[in-house]
Amino acid sequence: MFNEYKESEDKEHAKEELLSICDQYHISHFSFLGYFLNNSLAEKPSDFEKYANLVFEYFLNEQSLISKEELLESINICVAHLPDLIIDYPNGKQYACRLID
Numbered sequence: 001m002f003n004e005y006k007e008s009e010d011k012e013h014a015k016e017e018l019l020s021i022c023d024q025y026h027i028s029h030f031s032f033l034g035y036f037l038n039n040s041l042a043e044k045p046s047d048f049e050k051y052a053n054l055v056f057e058y059f060l061n062e063q064s065l066i067s068k069e070e071l072l073e074s075i076n077i078c079v080a081h082l083p084d085l086i087i088d089y090p091n092g093k094q095y096a097c098r099l100i101d
Contacts (some may be wrong), residue, residue, distance in 0.1 A: 002039055006047060011058045018065070030070035032079025033059065037099060041078070041085055041092035048095050075099050 001017040004010075022032050033055055040051035055074070060066045066074065078099060085092040 002036060002051075005054060006043075006050070009050065011054060014054060015059070015063060015065070028070075029059075030066050030074045031077060033066065033071075034074040034080075037074060037078035038085070041076070042080070042089045042094045045050055045091065048091070052095075052099065 001014060001021065004020065005014045018029065018032060021027065022029055036078065037055060040048050043051065056071075060068070060071055079096050082092060082096050
């Protein structure tokens with residue numbers, strides 16, 4: 001889903017993939033999105049923005065796939081692995097701060 005969205009920027013397809021993956025593997029939407037956001041911390045700034053906007057604007061605001069409380073849990077999952085990520089991806093710290101803001 002991550003790479004497909006990067007190439008196509010098809011929000012509806014990303015939504016279908018999210019729902020399918022979560023259903024197939026019995027994963028909550030917020031857990032999956034936490035790892036999705038975590039992966040985005042390793043991307044270049046423009047790609048990070050695409051992924052963050054997909055989650056915040058589309059999945060949260062437009063589609064209501066998660067609640068604001070669940071979004072906070074997604075961010076918790078995302079930043080749980082931040083110390084390891086910062087070593088290889090220095091922008092990860094900036095991105096994580098932006099997510100928290």
